Amino acid sequence: xxxxxxxxxxxxxxxxxxxxxxxxxxxxxxxxxxxxxxxxxxxxxxxxxxxxxxxxxxxxxxxxxxxxxxxxxxxxxxxxxxxxxxxxxxxxxxxxxxxxxxxxxxxxxxxxxxxxxxxxxxxxxxxxxxxxxxxxxxxxx
Numbered sequence: 001x002x003x004x005x006x007x008x009x010x011x012x013x014x015x016x017x018x019x020x021x022x023x024x025x026x027x028x029x030x031x032x033x034x035x036x037x038x039x040x041x042x043x044x045x046x047x048x049x050x051x052x053x054x055x056x057x058x059x060x061x062x063x064x065x066x067x068x069x070x071x072x073x074x075x076x077x078x079x080x081x082x083x084x085x086x087x088x089x090x091x092x093x094x095x096x097x098x099x100x101x102x103x104x105x106x107x108x109x110x111x112x113x114x115x116x117x118x119x120x121x122x123x124x125x126x127x128x129x130x131x132x133x134x135x136x137x138x139x140x141x
Contacts, residue, residue, distance in 0.1 A: 048083075048092045050099040056083050057103065060118070064109045072113075077122035087127050090139065097128040097136035104132045 059075035062068025072080075087093045104111060115130045128139055 047095055048086050048099075049095070050102060052086075053083065053096060053099040054103065056086075061107075064113055064118075065107055066110050066113075071121050072118055076118070077124070080118055080122050080124050080126070084124055084126060093128050094136045094139045097134060097139050100128060100130055101132050101134060101136070104130070 056079050059079045063072045087096050
């Protein structure tokens with residue numbers, strides 16, 4: 001599993017990049033980009049990375065963090081179906097479990113919405129535990 005919380009934060013943060021940056025900020029940004037490239041290049045080519053997961057879930061962001069509509073959008077439901085369809089092996093599901101834990105903790109996701117409303121409303125069965133305390137090594141086949 002890739003530890004890509006910084007990538008997830010970049011994908012999910014709509015206000016994280018400011019228009020005015022100092023040279024020091026630009027240096028830090030360049031350093032961060034290099035680190036992200038290294039992290040991505042070390043991820044498995046045939047699996048589902050945390051970066052992939054964050055990008056796929058972008059349409060769900062407003063709903064899952066409580067700042068959006070009371071139900072998931074059609075785009076969010078499509079994203080969840082896409083994510084589930086890519087969880088084709090035990091290792092990918094374990095990686096997805098770890099990424100979901102990072103997203104839940106890093107973005108204060110409303111776990112109830114993720115565990116109950118999304119599966120029911122979108123009619124999708126999510127094959128991993130959606131719990132920040134889950135033991136991902138025990139995700140079944």
